[in-house]
Amino acid sequence: MTLDANEFLARMTKRTGFSEADKSLLKNNADWGLTIAPDMADAFYAYLGRDEEMDAILNATEGRVHRLRETFVQWFYEMFTGMDEWGTDYADRRWRIGLIHVKVGIGPQHVVPAMATVMAEVGKRLKADGKADNLRDALSRSCMVDLAFIEQAYIEVTATAVLKETGWTEGLFRRLIATGAATMA
Numbered sequence: 001m002t003l004d005a006n007e008f009l010a011r012m013t014k015r016t017g018f019s020e021a022d023k024s025l026l027k028n029n030a031d032w033g034l035t036i037a038p039d040m041a042d043a044f045y046a047y048l049g050r051d052e053e054m055d056a057i058l059n060a061t062e063g064r065v066h067r068l069r070e071t072f073v074q075w076f077y078e079m080f081t082g083m084d085e086w087g088t089d090y091a092d093r094r095w096r097i098g099l100i101h102v103k104v105g106i107g108p109q110h111v112v113p114a115m116a117t118v119m120a121e122v123g124k125r126l127k128a129d130g131k132a133d134n135l136r137d138a139l140s141r142s143c144m145v146d147l148a149f150i151e152q153a154y155i156e157v158t159a160t161a162v163l164k165e166t167g168w169t170e171g172l173f174r175r176l177i178a179t180g181a182a183t184m185a
């Protein structure tokens, strides 16, 4: 199970309805995005820090919070620029961000509310700065694409590790999951 980041990006773009008009709107507001990015980073890490479990992950290694603040600002700006027109670089970067979160033990239960927090904070700022609703919608769709990458990384890494360790086929693995879910439901 190796994910093709480009193909996944294309599929998620279609699924979320993230359009060319959304991309243009984001690019036109990239300077604004960069201006508010540090405030968004502050709000984001304050939110994570209020959760005992996530706070422990954030402070597990020296300098992590500091590094994260910078990478968040960069990430946030890329939401507006799309890096290479939402091409291969963008897809690879989003896939890598997903993998890094899996590596440091962050699961879907952490990431979903965290992305909702990003959207809520941006929403407040959009309103305060008199930005139109369609910019919020564009950003929201883009955040959902990114969220899908982080979520998918979790299952891809898990499945790949199990298949490698056990030698099972993907078909068998999927059947076991379906059977397991049926017995738990």
Ligand code: HEM
Pocket (backbone or CB within 6 Å): 048, 054, 055, 057, 058, 061, 064, 067, 068, 071, 072, 075, 096, 097, 100, 101, 104, 106, 110, 111, 114, 115, 116, 118
């Ligand atoms: C909206 C969701 C999130 C976004 C957009 C985001 C963004 C990022 C980015 C851009 C990186 C840097 C990746 C790299 O080094 O290439 C990163 C790493 C990391 N993130 Fe997140 N993150 C999110 C959710 C979370 C949550 C919920 C936690 C929980 C504590 C978390 C903790 C971390 C940690 C520990 C790292 C690795 C830091 C290191 O370099 O040591 N992130 N994140």
